[in-house]
Amino acid sequence: MTTNDRDxxxxxxxxxxxxxxxxxxxxxxxxRFDQVESRFSEMDKRFDDMKSNMETRFLKVDKRFDEMKEEHVVMNRRIGNLETAQLETNARLSKVEDSQMKTAAALTAIADAIKERTK
Known part of the structure; x- marks a missing residue:
């Protein structure tokens, strides 16, 4: 072989x-790029799962808030009914007190009249 051939x-x-x-x-x-892509795919899946879980939790929280709001409306109605009943009871008590005072005044007048007659 020549030098050129060897070269x-x-x-x-x-x-x-x-x-x-x-x-x-x-x-x-x-x-390596395939491994990196695989890792990114795994991360995307995990983030999607996290997002799904968070959405589920938010929906549950929204549902609980809606239930609490409904209960709050019912409680407000009940409190309103109790306040109305209390006002009606106070009005009745005032009438009873009035009638007791009138009865006491009438009995006092009768007692005074009986005292006058017995003298």
Whole structure:
């Protein structure tokens, strides 16, 4: 072999080896990118799950607030009814007190009249 042939063979071997190294690097990079993409997919799934869980929790909280609001309306009605009943009871008590005072005054007048007659 001549020097030119030997140089060409060495150059060809070097280029072939370099090509193999570059292909290996490319394959390694593709593998790493696939791993990164896989991790991002996992993270996306986890975030989607978290979002779904949060939406479910928010819906439950909204439902509880709605129930509390309904209960609050019912309690306000009951309190209003109790206040009305208390006012009616106070009015009745006032009438009873009035009638007791009139009865006491009448009994006092009768007692005074009986005292006058017995004298």
């Amino acid at each position: 060409f063979d060495q150059l060809f071997s070097l280029v072939t080896e370099m090509r193999k190294v570059m292909i290996d690097m490319k394959n390694d990079m593709e593998t």
